[in-house]
Amino acid sequence: xxxxxxIVEAMSAALAAGRRSMDWVGVCMLGSITALGGGxxxxxxxxxxxxxxxxxxxxxxxxxxxxxxxxxxxRFMYRLRKIFLLLDAVGLVLFTVIGCNVALEMQQPFxxxxxxxxxxxxxxxxxxxxxxxxxxxxxxxELYATVSVITGLIYVGxxxxxxxxxxxxxxxxAVGLVLxxMALRFNWSMPKFVYTRDLH
Amino acid sequence: xxxxxxIVEAMSAALAAGRRSMDWVGVCMLGSITALGGGxxxxxxxxxxxxxxxxxxxxxxxxxxxxxxxxxxxRFMYRLRKIFLLLDAVGLVLFTVIGCNVALEMQQPFxxxxxxxxxxxxxxxxxxxxxxxxxxxxxxxELYATVSVITGLIYVGxxxxxxxxxxxxxxxxAVGLVLxxMALRFNWSMPKFVYTRDLH
Amino acid sequence: xxxxxxIVEAMSAALAAGRRSMDWVGVCMLGSITALGGGxxxxxxxxxxxxxxxxxxxxxxxxxxxxxxxxxxxRFMYRLRKIFLLLDAVGLVLFTVIGCNVALEMQQPFxxxxxxxxxxxxxxxxxxxxxxxxxxxxxxxELYATVSVITGLIYVGxxxxxxxxxxxxxxxxAVGLVLxxMALRFNWSMPKFVYTRDLH
Numbered sequence: 001x002x003x004x005x006x007i008v009e010a011m012s013a014a015l016a017a018g019r020r021s022m023d024w025v026g027v028c029m030l031g032s033i034t035a036l037g038g039g040x041x042x043x044x045x046x047x048x049x050x051x052x053x054x055x056x057x058x059x060x061x062x063x064x065x066x067x068x069x070x071x072x073x074x075r076f077m078y079r080l081r082k083i084f085l086l087l088d089a090v091g092l093v094l095f096t097v098i099g100c101n102v103a104l105e106m107q108q109p110f111x112x113x114x115x116x117x118x119x120x121x122x123x124x125x126x127x128x129x130x131x132x133x134x135x136x137x138x139x140x141x142e143l144y145a146t147v148s149v150i151t152g153l154i155y156v157g158x159x160x161x162x163x164x165x166x167x168x169x170x171x172x173x174a175v176g177l178v179l180x181x182m183a184l185r186f187n188w189s190m191p192k193f194v195y196t197r198d199l200h
Numbered sequence: 201x202x203x204x205x206x207i208v209e210a211m212s213a214a215l216a217a218g219r220r221s222m223d224w225v226g227v228c229m230l231g232s233i234t235a236l237g238g239g240x241x242x243x244x245x246x247x248x249x250x251x252x253x254x255x256x257x258x259x260x261x262x263x264x265x266x267x268x269x270x271x272x273x274x275r276f277m278y279r280l281r282k283i284f285l286l287l288d289a290v291g292l293v294l295f296t297v298i299g300c301n302v303a304l305e306m307q308q309p310f311x312x313x314x315x316x317x318x319x320x321x322x323x324x325x326x327x328x329x330x331x332x333x334x335x336x337x338x339x340x341x342e343l344y345a346t347v348s349v350i351t352g353l354i355y356v357g358x359x360x361x362x363x364x365x366x367x368x369x370x371x372x373x374a375v376g377l378v379l380x381x382m383a384l385r386f387n388w389s390m391p392k393f394v395y396t397r398d399l400h
Numbered sequence: 401x402x403x404x405x406x407i408v409e410a411m412s413a414a415l416a417a418g419r420r421s422m423d424w425v426g427v428c429m430l431g432s433i434t435a436l437g438g439g440x441x442x443x444x445x446x447x448x449x450x451x452x453x454x455x456x457x458x459x460x461x462x463x464x465x466x467x468x469x470x471x472x473x474x475r476f477m478y479r480l481r482k483i484f485l486l487l488d489a490v491g492l493v494l495f496t497v498i499g500c501n502v503a504l505e506m507q508q509p510f511x512x513x514x515x516x517x518x519x520x521x522x523x524x525x526x527x528x529x530x531x532x533x534x535x536x537x538x539x540x541x542e543l544y545a546t547v548s549v550i551t552g553l554i555y556v557g558x559x560x561x562x563x564x565x566x567x568x569x570x571x572x573x574a575v576g577l578v579l580x581x582m583a584l585r586f587n588w589s590m591p592k593f594v595y596t597r598d599l600h
Contacts, residue, residue: 014593015595017539017593018593018594018595019595019596020535020539021592021593021594022535022539022592022593023539023589023590023591023592023593024590024591024592024593025538025539025545025546025590026536026538026539026545027593029538029539029545030539040445044244044444044445045240045244045251045254046250046251046254047249047250047251049447050446050447051445051446051447054445054446054508054512057509057510057511057512057515058511060511060512060515061511071593074593074595108254109257110257111257111258111260111261112254112257112260115257115260126331130330130331130333130530131526131530131535131536131539132535133333133530133533133534133535134333135220135222135331135332135333136226136331138225138226138229139217139220139222139223139225139226139229139230139331145225145226145229146225189223190223190224190225191223191224192221192222192223192224193214193217193218193221193222193223193224193227193271193274194218194221195215195218195219195274196219244444245440245444245451245454246450246451246454247449247450247451308454309457310457311457311458311460311461312454312457312460315457315460326531330530330531330533333533334533335420335422335531335532335533336426336531338425338426338429339417339420339422339423339425339426339429339430339531343425345425345426345429346425389423390423390424390425391423391424392421392422392423392424393414393417393418393421393422393423393424393427393471393474394418394421395415395418395419395474396419
């Protein structure tokens with residue numbers, strides 16, 4: 001499942017790279033950074049060494065391969081975009097649960113566990129957008145971060161009240177997944193904060 | 201005082217988010233990253249774990265609350281902008297002193313202590329600008345970094361010559377504060393380096 | 401040699417700062433971050449503390465001095481640009497070899513060693529471009545990352561087959577250097593991936 005998630009993230013980043021006409025090396029790098037960046041930032045912030053891809057270097061190869069592969073199948077991906085968006089949503093909730101688990105194993109307090117899930121789920125996309133010189137989509141789009149926080153809350157809350165681990169995992173991921181898909185389907189979004197005056 | 205500083209930083213970041221029409225979640229995230237990012241980068245560079253907000257997770261909640269609060273009072277903030285700029289200047293010198301202290305406790309050499317102060321004081325704003333896809337203001341504006349370096353130099357220098365700790369703290373912060381306010385008042389700035397030729 | 405490499409990186413970043421009319425402080429900061437950022441990111445990702453410039457703070461001063469110096473000699477640099485591009489290429493292969501060595505000393509596996517070389521050689525420039533709110537040149541230009549990977553492969557491969565260390569170092573750097581210079585001379589580049597359809 002984790003492998004599927006990093007493949008999907010790498011492929012979506014490869015398409016973003018293609019939209020900016022990056023070269024093949026750039027595509028691979030952006031793919032790897034996007035797929036593995038969220039977990040890396042989480043681990044650096046928590047001081048959780050070694051990082052997952054340093055321990056399992058084949059993750060790096062997988063993301064590079066996924067990005068390269070995307071170059072060749074890009075023309076067919078439009079037709080697959082629904083599956084793709086679904087897999088991306090799976091990646092989001094899965095990364096969130098993985099991130100929560102890392103912090104739980106480190107005995108971190110509740111807020112940090114939720115934050116670790118959020119960082120793992122969302123920072124990869126933020127790095128992708130920063131490297132494309134864009135304002136991160138996350139900061140203005142469809143409940144992406146909100147889904148991550150809710151998934152984390154259900155997961156950690158469920159474990160707190162001592163529900164069985166498998167049930168909590170399935171429940172948290174299912175709720176997050178449904179929420180994300182409905183947000184995409186019905187174009188849900190958070191209210192925007194529009195401020196036009198300069199402070200200085 | 202530290203709490204006041206992170207609140208002010210989070211609020212100023214929230215206004216920057218509003219200028220880019222981010223949604224509420226984006227406002228909160230940008231607020232937290234800006235307020236806590238400087239200290240986090242300093243700690244990751246120095247290998248100083250755990251990070252302050254990981255140790256005290258309520259700092260995260262405070263910055264999120266400050267950012268949300270800003271959304272509701274934004275319309276009144278223009279009138280308060282002088283107080284705001286003053287608090288922002290207080291935040292800068294306070295963050296600088298805190299950053300110097302962290303490095304001093306780690307027995308770092310002089311240059312690293314000053315650099316730690318500078319990073320703590322300034323990197324939050326740099327992250328904010330990078331996430332807004334802007335060239336960091338810091339790199340082209342009113343003595344912000346210079347004030348941080350001078351504050352750090354007075355603080356560390358004063359401790360070296362064994363002045364009392366409280367006196368040195370007050371002195372360094374007062375000089376930094378006055379300098380920053382005068383820079384704002386009289387539009388002081390460093391000379392610019394303008395280079396128009398392409399190297400390649 | 402390392403000193404030359406960080407000086408060259410700092411100077412090239414200073415010119416990039418000049419093209420964006422940054423002030424002198426911004427020039428110095430961009431210079432330091434570009435010159436020392438690649439190694440810093442590598443060390444933070446690998447958990448390799450203390451960072452080189454924290455251990456040797458005079459590296460910081462050297463990069464600041466190089467950036468300041470650039471402001472004064474910028475008008476003459478156009479004439480020196482060939483030497484400059486050569487030194488930049490030397491910096492790339494040298495940083496790569498240094499990065500590989502750090503990972504080798506940590507007993508990291510093959511893929512991580514190559515990646516550490518790539519990060520050390522290339523991330524400084526990526527940070528420079530991000531701070532200038534540009535899409536990193538690395539992602540779309542002349543074999544920069546490719547040269548780094550090939551240099552790393554020859555270096556690590558040569559050590560694996562137990563060639564003498566000096567020979568391998570010279571060989572890897574020479575091949576990387578020639579490749580980079582030929583890429584510049586003949587405008588070699590990797591194929592681009594151009595994708596125009598929006599996924600969403």
